[in-house]
Amino acid sequence: MTAAASARQILTQLHEIMASRTHAQGKLDRVVDIIAESLDSEVVSIYLLREGMLELFATHGLNKSAVHVTRMAIGEGLTGTIAENVKTLNLAEAKAHPDFQYRPETGEEKFHSFAGVPIVYRERPVGVVCVQHVEPRRYEEVEIEALQTTAMVLSELISNNELIDEEEALGLAPEATGPLTLSGLSLVKGLASGYAVYHQPRVTIDQVMADDIEVERQRVYRAFDKMREQIDTMASNAEFGKGGEHEEVLETYKMFAYDEGWGRRINEAIDSGLTAEAAIERVQQRTRMRMREIDDPLLADRMHDLEDLANRLLRIVSGQLGTAATQGLRRDAILIAKNLGPAELLEYDRRRLKGVILEEGSLTAHVVIVARAMGIPVLGQTRGLRGLVREGDEILLDADESTATVRPAQSVADAFDTRFAKTKERQAAYAELRDVEPFTRCGTRIQVMMNAGLRDDITNLNLVGADGIGLFRTEFQFLVSATLPQRERQLRLYRDVLDAAGKRPVIFRTVDIGGDKAVPYLRSEQSESDENPAMGWRALRLALERDGLMKVQARALIEAAAGRSLNVMFPMVSEPWEFDAAKAVFEQQLAYLKKQKKDLPESIQYGAMLEVPALAEVLDLLIPRVSFLSIGTNDLTQFLFAADRANPKLAERYDWLSPAILRFLKRISQAAVGQPVDLGICGEMGGRKLEALALLGLGYRRLSITPVSVGPIKELVRQVDLAEITKAMNDWLASPPADLRAEMKRWVEERGINAD
Structure with missing residues (x-):
């Protein structure tokens, strides 16, 4: 059986469970039975994040008495390692892995083989689904693919039934109200001030499982055509001149947009029974996992370009096209994003866009090349922005000193304005020396x-x-x-x-x-x-x-x-x-x-x-x-x-x-x-x-x-x-x-x- 067929068989039954009126725990208990039957697995277990710990919520094959008793920290044991690294494990002999921990209450001592995949909700791990067998063997790729697709559907079931604390899952800090100084890596130097604008509202996927696979496939084809048309238009209308390195950046970007392999992977995900949106998200999750395994910063930057395109495709196919760029900037803005593709930066009104702060980003990233050509300061590698900065917060960006001040006190804002004014005065004075x-x-x-x-x-x-x-x-x-x-x-x-x-x-x-x-x-x-x-x-x-x-x-x-x-x-x-x-x-x-x-x-x-x-x-x-x-x-x-x-x-x-x-x-x-x-x-x-x-x-x-x-x-x-x-x-x-x-x-x- 193919990966798509295995996943489709599981998804069909999961659809019935999710539509039923059974309570949340009953649904999870039924889910592990379905996965076990479809994959012919002796053990299937689901662990979910609760109060910072991974808790066994449902199992087929282990001791039922261990449910809601067995708990482990992120990074602890094989399950904790999967959640920490957001990475699949596939082991013929679980005990041989250095992170293996034996939990006697589960009765798992007779099982040798182990595979587990993370359950991801809004780009963060919220649980793990595992399978085990007595026989020592590595699981086939078809089984892992089916398990990964199932994990994606589980994330919807978990969130809809409030089985996890959403704020805890997203790592949100309590809403900050006072002044705050952020530090990061200066990617493009300069000073800027403006109000916080988040680049991209989260695209909400309302339906994961497809009613008609061919309809979903046609939706993706149309979205691809529209996305490629947008990229071609952008490449030909770059405001700051022809022939620069930014043009080469966009050519590389176009290469990804026309990549047949990427489209084929999305089609395979649709074949497994996912909607167009869920299929794109499924492939995107795989891309993120690959990014975490890449040590080469240049290759990681290219993967960021691919994720940027996937976000664009997801917005097109879902009809949720409202980014800060398309809605328009109404005042001077400091743009905030996890990462940003070069084409997306080009969509912004350069008169209003004063600076950029990224959670990720590196000196070799394509967006940095374009930002430098546009004369926009950029601060990168600034973690946890969603929980610290609210939409509309005032920000003073000092990329020269690799800092940004959020909600500054009046005295700090006055000092920044004075420095900014002096910088402009000095620049004017130095400009007079141009021909000297x-x-x-x-x-x-x-x-x-x-x-x-x-x-x-x-x-x-x-x-x-x-x-x-x-x-x-x-x-x-x-x-x-x-x-x-x-x-x-x-x-x-x-x-x-x-x-x-x-x-x-x-x-x-x-x-x-x-x-x-x-x-x-x-x-x-x-x-x-x-x-x-x-x-x-x-x-x-x-x-x-x-x-x-x-x-x-x-x-x-x-x-x-x-x-x-x-x-x-x-x-x-x-x-x-x-x-x-x-x-x-x-x-x-x-x-x-x-x-x-x-x-x-x-x-x-x-x-x-x-x-x-x-x-x-x-x-x-x-x-x-x-x-x-x-x-x-x-x-x-x-x-x-x-x-x-x-x-x-x-x-x-x-x-x-x-x-x-x-x-x-x-x-x-x-x-x-x-x-x-x-x-x-x-x-x-x-x-x-x-x-x-x-x-x-x-x-x-x-x-x-x-x-x-x-x-x-x-x-x-x-x-x-x-x-x-x-x-x-x-x-x-x-x-x-x-x-x-x-x-x-x-x-x-x-x-x-x-x-x-």
């Missing part, structure tokens, strides 16, 4: 460049008046693509960037993927087993192994720069031979294109990122080979201090104004004196005023920083006398004070230099 060249007081021209990674970032070049792009991260195109970006797509991006930059220089860093920036279409055995991905098989190491990837990128960059100067920088160079090998790939492609009579760049300058401390020990060998050298302060700092910058416990532990890092940077600067090499800094260190001041004192004359930092650093440069700060830095590093940061703050205050 950054000369020091002593007349030295400092190059203030900006970092970029998206096509949309290039508009900032003119807005902030940067001298060029000191670091263009090419990997972003690879991270948002479902497949390896073709040469033509790469070529278009690089050409657009060069066109937008005009005569200003652009330094393209070759792709830095692998390690903690894994992509699903490009895996290696080494990267999958990396215990320390930041120091693993990534960047140039991976590119030299997968030389086909690097050859395609080299050709795209060379062709894009036809008739212009091309600056190429290789990341994570550890030894000079790696630089030589990477340069050789480019030179081979240059020779090939020359034979093909292609237009070539006027010149190519090759450079390296100094992020690996070992490279500093062979600068005498490397410098004659390179045209420029850029120090990546983010990775360099974590390698020098052996401190993972992604670890929150270490994030603030090591100061960039530590004598250790400053002495290291001074040694590199001195090694470049008198050499024909352009030395610069890439990274956040150069975008902070005190740190930038220290770098100027160490001899650095090129800084590449975030666009928002360009104005402040230009302002700083115009207040500095290089001879004065150079002497001060030499003195401090020769005999470091106990607190160099505090000493530098006193120094700038004495001279009236604004270094806030």
Whole structure:
């Protein structure tokens, strides 16, 4: 018998039970008998959540006296493990599992095999249904599928008969009324204020079991057509321009919308006897379970895109189309969602949408790419929002500090407004420096460049008046693509960037993927087993192994720069031979294109990122080979201090104004004196005023920083006398004070230099 047929047989009988006037306990007792008969199972048990514990509510095959007596905590025993992980277990020998616990009152000692699936209500586990046999065996997939479908119908029976406390099941906190500060992960920086708006009201599924399977199938087909039409329209009407990475995001999104496998799984669920809504929800539950098993954050983000589409399909097929976007925003809003798909964000009125807070979300999520292009601050990984924030609550979102204040006190709101106003004033003042060249007081021209990674970032070049792009991260195109970006797509991006930059220089860093920036279409055995991905098989190491990837990128960059100067920088160079090998790939492609009579760049300058401390020990060998050298302060700092910058416990532990890092940077600067090499800094260190001041004192004359930092650093440069700060830095590093940061703050205050 197929999974659909087994499930349909059970559902037909469950339908009769649910329609009967039997009391709730009687219905559950009959349900376990039906499942046991249909699956030929010796034991069937249902555990439900009550007062924070999983309680045995009904059983076929175990001692009836254990009903309402046997209880276990979430995470306790096999049943508790299923509820905690929201994951199916299928065991030939239950006792062999490390979480197995024997409960003598149940009389289960003679049973060996065990399978259990979670009962899920509104995305949260509210119980478990288990089967057991004397014979040790793993259950067939057909049996597990039937059990999972049955569990879904059970959730409706349980909620309709008030067998669980709904507030407890949903994890709701008592309604909060006072001020509250939430913390999370800053995904897109910025300040915003507005009123809480929940993105998506819960779609209520009124009927789980189908009266006519063919009618349900046609409803799903029509909903698919409508959903795909919506996605196509959205992709063609993106407000912020054509050709950006957001466009590639939507293409990947469309790929999911047209995925035949997804539609087939929904059809199979309908075959088992579910309505269209219940079938979509059934497949969505499976997707959520898979998401919990995925360690790769990039693949998890792609699964979030699929869940977003399932939510859209569910709203269409149910006719419950009322999202906050379709209803319209009536005032400035901070949007709240568990997660959000990129297409759903595009539906909102950008004049009213001021910020986004997500329960989940990550830096690589598609919605973050789109939000950044739209200029909307986003705070992610903020748990338990439903129980803490009410619709219409006032929210002050500070994504710079990774916090949000809900229902703020008047004094807090006034302070936030003052800070917001000062931020706007400063931005206006910095905007006036857009066309001002950054000369020091002593007349030295400092190059203030900006970092970029998206096509949309290039508009900032003119807005902030940067001298060029000191670091263009090419990997972003690879991270948002479902497949390896073709040469033509790469070529278009690089050409657009060069066109937008005009005569200003652009330094393209070759792709830095692998390690903690894994992509699903490009895996290696080494990267999958990396215990320390930041120091693993990534960047140039991976590119030299997968030389086909690097050859395609080299050709795209060379062709894009036809008739212009091309600056190429290789990341994570550890030894000079790696630089030589990477340069050789480019030179081979240059020779090939020359034979093909292609237009070539006027010149190519090759450079390296100094992020690996070992490279500093062979600068005498490397410098004659390179045209420029850029120090990546983010990775360099974590390698020098052996401190993972992604670890929150270490994030603030090591100061960039530590004598250790400053002495290291001074040694590199001195090694470049008198050499024909352009030395610069890439990274956040150069975008902070005190740190930038220290770098100027160490001899650095090129800084590449975030666009928002360009104005402040230009302002700083115009207040500095290089001879004065150079002497001060030499003195401090020769005999470091106990607190160099505090000493530098006193120094700038004495001279009236604004270094806030």
